[in-house]
Amino acid sequence: MTLASIHAAYGVAAALAVLALMLGVAALGIPRLGHPPPPAEPPPEFGGRSGHKSWVQFRLRYAVLALLFVAFDMEMVFMFPWAVAFRAMGLIALADMVVFIVILASAIIFAWKAGAFEWEA
Amino acid sequence: MSGIIEWLIFGMLALIAVITAAGMLVTMSMYRAGLALMASFVALAGIFILLDADLLAMIQIMMNVGGMLIMILVMVMLMMDPGGQMMWDMKRSMHIRGLGAFSMTMPRGHHEATTDAPMPMDDHMHMPHGEQEATEEGADTPGMQHGGMDLRDGQQAKGAMKMSGMNAQQHYQMLVSMAMTTAQLPWALVVGAATAVALILLVVVTPWHLAGTAPSGDAAAIVGNLLLGRYMVGFEGAAFLIVAGIAGAVLLARREGSPPSYAQSLQAPTPAAQIAQPTAAKPMYTCPMHSEVQQDHPGKCPICGMDLVPQPPQRMGDMGGEQ
Amino acid sequence: MSVMTAFVRAALTLVGLTVGVYLIEVLEGLLTLGQRNWRAVLRLPLARAGQLLRQPDRPPAHADTFLYQSAPFIAVITVGLAALVIPLGPGLIGFDSSVGLFYFIVLLSPFVIAQMNAGWSQNGVVGVLGTFRAAAHLISYEVPLGFAAIGAPMAAASLATGKIVAAQAHLWYVVWQPLGVVIYLVAALFPAFRHPFDGAYAGSELEGGVLAAYGGARLLLLRWALDGIFLLLMALGVVLFFGGWQGPLLPPPVWFAFKTLALAAVVLALSRRVPRLRHDQMLSLAWKILVPASLVNIAIVGVLALFVFGGGA
Numbered sequence: 001m002t003l004a005s006i007h008a009a010y011g012v013a014a015a016l017a018v019l020a021l022m023l024g025v026a027a028l029g030i031p032r033l034g035h036p037p038p039p040a041e042p043p044p045e046f047g048g049r050s051g052h053k054s055w056v057q058f059r060l061r062y063a064v065l066a067l068l069f070v071a072f073d074m075e076m077v078f079m080f081p082w083a084v085a086f087r088a089m090g091l092i093a094l095a096d097m098v099v100f101i102v103i104l105a106s107a108i109i110f111a112w113k114a115g116a117f118e119w120e121a
Numbered sequence: 122m123s124g125i126i127e128w129l130i131f132g133m134l135a136l137i138a139v140i141t142a143a144g145m146l147v148t149m150s151m152y153r154a155g156l157a158l159m160a161s162f163v164a165l166a167g168i169f170i171l172l173d174a175d176l177l178a179m180i181q182i183m184m185n186v187g188g189m190l191i192m193i194l195v196m197v198m199l200m201m202d203p204g205g206q207m208m209w210d211m212k213r214s215m216h217i218r219g220l221g222a223f224s225m226t227m228p229r230g231h232h233e234a235t236t237d238a239p240m241p242m243d244d245h246m247h248m249p250h251g252e253q254e255a256t257e258e259g260a261d262t263p264g265m266q267h268g269g270m271d272l273r274d275g276q277q278a279k280g281a282m283k284m285s286g287m288n289a290q291q292h293y294q295m296l297v298s299m300a301m302t303t304a305q306l307p308w309a310l311v312v313g314a315a316t317a318v319a320l321i322l323l324v325v326v327t328p329w330h331l332a333g334t335a336p337s338g339d340a341a342a343i344v345g346n347l348l349l350g351r352y353m354v355g356f357e358g359a360a361f362l363i364v365a366g367i368a369g370a371v372l373l374a375r376r377e378g379s380p381p382s383y384a385q386s387l388q389a390p391t392p393a394a395q396i397a398q399p400t401a402a403k404p405m406y407t408c409p410m411h412s413e414v415q416q417d418h419p420g421k422c423p424i425c426g427m428d429l430v431p432q433p434p435q436r437m438g439d440m441g442g443e444q
Numbered sequence: 445m446s447v448m449t450a451f452v453r454a455a456l457t458l459v460g461l462t463v464g465v466y467l468i469e470v471l472e473g474l475l476t477l478g479q480r481n482w483r484a485v486l487r488l489p490l491a492r493a494g495q496l497l498r499q500p501d502r503p504p505a506h507a508d509t510f511l512y513q514s515a516p517f518i519a520v521i522t523v524g525l526a527a528l529v530i531p532l533g534p535g536l537i538g539f540d541s542s543v544g545l546f547y548f549i550v551l552l553s554p555f556v557i558a559q560m561n562a563g564w565s566q567n568g569v570v571g572v573l574g575t576f577r578a579a580a581h582l583i584s585y586e587v588p589l590g591f592a593a594i595g596a597p598m599a600a601a602s603l604a605t606g607k608i609v610a611a612q613a614h615l616w617y618v619v620w621q622p623l624g625v626v627i628y629l630v631a632a633l634f635p636a637f638r639h640p641f642d643g644a645y646a647g648s649e650l651e652g653g654v655l656a657a658y659g660g661a662r663l664l665l666l667r668w669a670l671d672g673i674f675l676l677l678m679a680l681g682v683v684l685f686f687g688g689w690q691g692p693l694l695p696p697p698v699w700f701a702f703k704t705l706a707l708a709a710v711v712l713a714l715s716r717r718v719p720r721l722r723h724d725q726m727l728s729l730a731w732k733i734l735v736p737a738s739l740v741n742i743a744i745v746g747v748l749a750l751f752v753f754g755g756g757a
Contacts, residue, residue, distance in 0.1 A: 006170075006338070007171050007172070007175075014130070055203055055204025055206050056202075057197070057201050060197065063195070064371060064374040066194055067374065070188055072363075074184065075363055077180050077184065078348065080341060081176075082349065084345045088342075089350075099360075100356070100360045103364055116371045
């Protein structure tokens with residue numbers, strides 16, 4: 001590939017974003033075409049309790065898993081380039097990955113033993 | 122022609138990155154702050170694509186969307202007011218303007234809402250003591266809503282007058298003391314601006330080495346080969362770093378949080394739990410849907426087949442965070 | 445590539461996606477209402493769309509208006525962008541990125557973020573609860589889905605979706621990566637918020653969850669994006685494991701469409717037989733079963749790819 005072609009290829013992505021935005025805005029405009037819409041009341045909350053606070057401090061029970069997720073997210077970043085080079089490197093790649101996976105599996109086992117996967121009641 | 126388009130796109134992405142980064146700093150809503158940072162990093166990823174580094178751009182998006190999501194979740198867990206609504210209500214009723222009041226547009230419908238249901242808090246904030254009782258009556262009695270609103274208007278007018286009586290210094294001091302802004306804000310602005318200028322100077326002054334060859338089409342294969350070859354130690358070292366991160370996260374969360382689980386806290390009862398449940402020596406298991414199902418060993422609910430959970434000890438103030 | 449062709453390709457992608465979304469709705473309808481009512485099933489998605497398009501909508505009283513209004517657009521744009529790397533036939537692709545598969549998986553997370561924004565911005569109890577559940581979805585799906593999908597690029601030695609399909613000319617990967625297929629299909633239901641894992645909407649318990657306060661064209665956009673992402677995940681499954689566009693006699697796009705719809709029908713029909721899972725059960729499923737299983741799968745695929753199918757296959 002030449003220098004220009006990689007980011008030029010993403011031009012399609014830019015075009016799609018623009019197009020989708022325009023179509024969405026057009027769809028929003030349809031009810032205003034025929035007759036002016038009635039002054040809609042904002043939707044009430046269920047139970048008619050509109051007006052109380054719901055953006056509050058909240059204890060999320062899966063907080064530890066969320067941190068675990070970030071670590072594994074990072075691991076995926078290594079995995080994809082590795083997968084592409086795997087065929088060419090052969091046994092070395094396999095041995096490398098086995099070591100990598102064993103280390104991570106031990107991390108999963110540790111977290112499991114420590115109770116990170118238990119639902120905090 | 123394509124050169125101009127590239128510059129235009131670069132300018133747009135850079136503008137988005139800077140504006141959203143600034144928005145992250147000034148918004149009242151922690152949720153928005155996380156999103157703004159996310160948007161800033163995604164705009165940077167766009168610039169990476171413009172530099173033909175699409176693999177890097179994808180990694181950037183993946184890591185930062187995931188990371189900022191976790192940041193938002195942590196904010197929701199730590200902050201009293203993750204949506205910034207309380208702060209906004211307070212400021213509105215006090216007629217505070219200026220930088221501290223700049224927030225990435227709060228809702229339109231919101232203004233009506235504050236007049237409908239005044240928060241008791243913002244009335245108490247800036248009121249002489251003699252009038253407090255009267256306002257409380259007005260705000261709390263639903264039947265007297267009209268009177269309440271009149272009173273509030275009077276209060277607000279008085280508050281606005283008080284504001285105008287202050288000079289800028291006093292005004293800023295008041296914002297600081299109410300934790301609506303930080304005392305370090307001017308210094309932070311100066312340091313930030315100086316850093317920006319220094320970085321821009323560095324970019325301009327540095328003699329950049331331009332590579333003669335075009336970037337390869339398949340970045341992933343090259344990165345993979347390097348990871349398995351020259352940087353193998355780093356690659357395996359990264360695994361250890363990840364393990365250390367996981368271990369740290371798990372241990373930290375265990376220590377910080379409430380007792381690991383009800384089952385464990387019941388097996389080793391803390392003094393508080395003993396007081397609350399003097400008779401419960403063994404954990405009882407119950408169905409989350411059918412509380413009448415109770416037994417002393419885990420199993421399945423005979424009615425709905427769900428897993429039984431250890432019965433939570435009755436602790437004071439466990440419901441809601443207000444008490 | 446000129447600006448004109450870029451826009452034409454983008455427009456064709458969106459049209460194709462919309463047709464696919466309609467077909468997914470029809471599939472769901474056939475499974476729900478039965479084949480005897482096929483006339484009604486064919487009309488129903490159109491009628492629903494028309495009704496939503498005529499409806500005005502307004503953010504709730506306390507909403508975070510900007511997030512409320514932008515969330516459907518973020519969802520639709522990410523779905524459209526993800527569709528660009530799905531190859532319908534040789535050369536029939538939005539753009540052939542060398543990191544296509546990774547690009548697709550990366551774009552799933554902004555989609556879930558859009559769902560979270562939709563819920564949070566309403567400033568209502570059901571919406572905010574839906575947001576936290578949607579966050580649990582993001583934490584669940586990404587690792588197993590990515591690890592299960594990695595089997596295909598390991599065998600094909602490329603992340604480009606077109607090359608992955610071309611590498612399956614002799615043998616589909618489903619034959620020797622069945623574990624990967626199962627993990628992929630289960631994990632694919634998380635970000636798509638499909639039935640057993642639809643806790644963020646949960647018709648009967650959260651009253652719509654993140655969609656609760658939406659109406660009108662914005663609700664239509666969000667629904668479009670939800671069906672679209674499910675369709676795309678099934679299409680990616682066909683690309684990764686079922687040989688993509690390849691098949692005898694018929695032209696490639698027809699084969700691709702047929703395989704995608706067949707896979708979607710099988711997954712929809714099977715997922716109906718399972719009761720809805722709570723999001724804690726979903727997290728347990730993902731981290732206790734799917735992630736370890738996907739690590740095992742990578743090891744198996746690695747050995748097989750080197751020693752058994754090392755040649756051309």
